[in-house]
Amino acid sequence: MPEGIIVIGENLSYILGGLWVTVAVVGGALSMGLGLGLLLALGQVYGNRLLQRIVGVYVWFFRGIPLLVLLFIFYFGLLSALEIDLSPFTVSIVVLGLISSAYQSQIIRGAILSLPEGQFKAARSLGMSDTRAILFIILPQALRLSIPGWANEYTIIMKDSAVTYALGVTEILARSRHVAERTYQHFWIYILAGCIFLVLTYIGTKLLQRLEEKVRISGYAH
């Protein structure tokens, strides 16, 4: 048996220990991105011109800077300047969450804008307030339409989470690197890390596909 396989066997549980860190970073970032992204999308679609401008700048900023640069800006720059003490783990969730919110806001915004104008009009004509129309008519449809976009966003954030190892977050890549440097089995260890990510992205997209089918409206051809 190649020595690499033996090394994998010996270190698998250590590397898989990073799984929970990765899942927590990705889960935290995606949830934060969804909450914030939803507000940003609503602001951009229904807000006044100033709010639309602000959201535009926000999206431009967080989509325009590489993740690693943002991590360094926040962790080494902002936090020490403001003398705030946050763990690399927390900073990673926040930064990935901010970036994801920029992307998710555009997924949701696109979904809202793709709905026929008559949906809002009909809600208003029944005497519904704009808030209720958004909550009960617009969002249930727009969020359904956002699921394929989310599947994409999920895989991106999952892969991006590996970059947080640069701050010393002990996720899968950080642990793999640790083992590889100790055992010199770089090839096998990084293959293992790659496989773990493949499985994670596969599971996530499958789950979202299931969700998409589950909430599908019969006959709805969108």
Place this chain on the structure above:
Amino acid sequence: MAEKVPVLSVQDVHKQFGDTPVLNGVSLDLFRGDIKVVIGPSGGGKSTLLHCINFLVKMDAGNIYLNDTRIDQSRKRELYAYRQKVGMIFQDFNLFDHLDALHNVMIGLVQVRKLPRSEARQRAEAELERVGLKDHMAKYPAELSGGQKQRVSIARALAMEPEVMLLDEPTSALDPELIGEVHEVIRAMAALGMTMLLVTHEIGFASTLAKEIYFMDGGRILEQGPPQKILFDAEQARTREFCSKIGRLNENSD
């Protein structure tokens, strides 16, 4: 009888889209039980007028009165209450695509009129039964025919117990075979004494139903009167021209 107060009074409504004037001072009154029909060429402002009456399009000037009370659209509560009392039927139905027929009718009852769900369900079922859709309540809009969709939308509006119904070309998106079933429902509403303002190109149908027809073109009501007069003995040349073409079209389709 002494002077009555109109249920709905539209006064001097003006609307411009960009540089294009669409409504140039339109006024009309609807008394209880009135059925009035607006006809005229496309682009004449008919649909915009109905949208303005329901404040779905913001008018530039003009006033709307419901039972002699001026509606101030900047007061949200007042506006929402007004819209409940003025049902609106759209050309392309505008059913909520994510809700089945029953919930399309229920949602206004639950979210706007705040009825308990069980009561809302009963009412919605009754309304759908009234428009002949008892067996289609669990279907989603995409599973319904155009005529069925329009009947659901009528049930949805009626469930709010409106005092007036505005119908914006309710059958113009339907193929000829489906028009009849919607006309039947509108006729039934008329029989129950519903006050209606109907925009339509179905002149034949309109003339059997309406007390008065308005002919609209260029953002104005050019002429108004009983159907026989407008259709066959109009004073304005423009009205005569329009109605003669429509008459010929109707003959051809028979």
